[in-house]
Amino acid sequence: MASHGKRAIAAPAALAGLLLAACSAERVPRADRFDSTGELIAMSGAGAGATGACFTCHGLDGRGDGAGVPRLAGLPPGYLQSQLQAYADGRRRHPEMGWIASRLTPTQRLLVAQHYAAMPLGTLPSAGSPPAIYARGDPNRGIPSCVSCHGLDAEAVSPAVPPLAGQPAGYLAEQIDRWRTSQRRNDPDGVMLRISRALTEREIAALELYWARADRARRGSVEESRGARRSGPRSDASAPQRRAAAPGSSGPRP
Numbered sequence: 001m002a003s004h005g006k007r008a009i010a011a012p013a014a015l016a017g018l019l020l021a022a023c024s025a026e027r028v029p030r031a032d033r034f035d036s037t038g039e040l041i042a043m044s045g046a047g048a049g050a051t052g053a054c055f056t057c058h059g060l061d062g063r064g065d066g067a068g069v070p071r072l073a074g075l076p077p078g079y080l081q082s083q084l085q086a087y088a089d090g091r092r093r094h095p096e097m098g099w100i101a102s103r104l105t106p107t108q109r110l111l112v113a114q115h116y117a118a119m120p121l122g123t124l125p126s127a128g129s130p131p132a133i134y135a136r137g138d139p140n141r142g143i144p145s146c147v148s149c150h151g152l153d154a155e156a157v158s159p160a161v162p163p164l165a166g167q168p169a170g171y172l173a174e175q176i177d178r179w180r181t182s183q184r185r186n187d188p189d190g191v192m193l194r195i196s197r198a199l200t201e202r203e204i205a206a207l208e209l210y211w212a213r214a215d216r217a218r219r220g221s222v223e224e225s226r227g228a229r230r231s232g233p234r235s236d237a238s239a240p241q242r243r244a245a246a247p248g249s250s251g252p253r254p
């Protein structure tokens with residue numbers, strides 16, 4: 001993989017400005033500057049080495065693997081950075097991500113977060129109408145609607161709240177479980193801890209069905225665009241191959 005891929009050229013000016021600011025503030029030695037761009041951290045894994053190279057699990061397009069590995073592309077930069085911090089200090093427990101995040105410096109976590117935040121996600125197909133709990137919550141039990149914070153589409157409604165659209169169903173359901181069992185304890189004011197514990201099994205099942213429907217719609221549109229590419233004048237053999245989302249292949253490699 002050449003270190004100056006397409007993405008380096010397409011990197012927004014904001015990232016360049018940020019890099020300059022970070023370098024001058026920390027007086028990064030000259031030779032380290034290129035190792036410290038967000039893109040190179042994503043491609044090399046920086047201190048975590050090749051097994052920690054983000055793209056191997058999260059994909060060259062930052063869309064995750066459609067199973068247990070989440071989308072990073074286009075998530076709010078502050079959210080991405082705070083998750084990496086939480087993995088590193090153990091408030092969000094996960095063996096691989098904990099190990100990887102703890103081997104990045106705070107500046108590298110910031111830069112790689114900016115890199116993925118700036119990555120375009122593209123449009124997502126509609127998953128149909130969401131279940132009642134998602135759209136309206138339950139005021140009687142003090143559960144606000146999910147849509148009020150997470151929105152319906154892939155854009156963030158607020159910088160601290162990740163959009164859920166474009167995330168694999170298995171990953172999302174797993175997170176609800178993590179809060180319920182206190183393996184994830186980094187949510188501001190314990191908002192997701194409270195909500196996840198207030199949800200009934202039926203409501204969680206309805207949410208999972210909705211998310212699985214979104215997964216299927218996404219897979220359908222990926223197939224469609226592949227078909228379109230194949231019938232195009234120059235089918236691109238060098239296009240990154242997404243790993244198949246086969247059942248049972250959800251976990252990252254050890």
Ligand code: HEC
Pocket residue numbers: 041042045048051052053054055056057058068069070071072080081083084093094096097100112113162174251252253
């Ligand atoms: C071995 C595979 C693997 C590698 C390599 C990897 N990740 Fe992850 N990443 C995962 C998995 C699996 C999860 C979901 C973990 C969980 O359930 O908490 C995840 C979760 C995340 C999240 C949380 C996203 C969210 O929506 O809350 C962030 C941020 C993240 N990874 C960033 C990175 C960065 C940056 C790198 C490279 C420095 C990286 N990852 C490398 C597998 C990987």
Ligand code: HEC
Pocket residue numbers: 070082133134144145146147148149150160161162164167172173175176186187188191192195199207
């Ligand atoms: C008051 C705002 C608020 C409401 C309402 C809310 N959430 Fe959240 N949710 C958050 C925040 C903030 C986070 C990120 C927490 C963190 O930083 O770790 C989050 C994270 C999540 C995540 C993990 C996303 C990821 O990428 O890892 C899931 C899944 C989730 N919420 C599901 C729901 C569901 C389902 C509902 C409705 C029943 C809901 N949320 C309602 C604020 C909210």
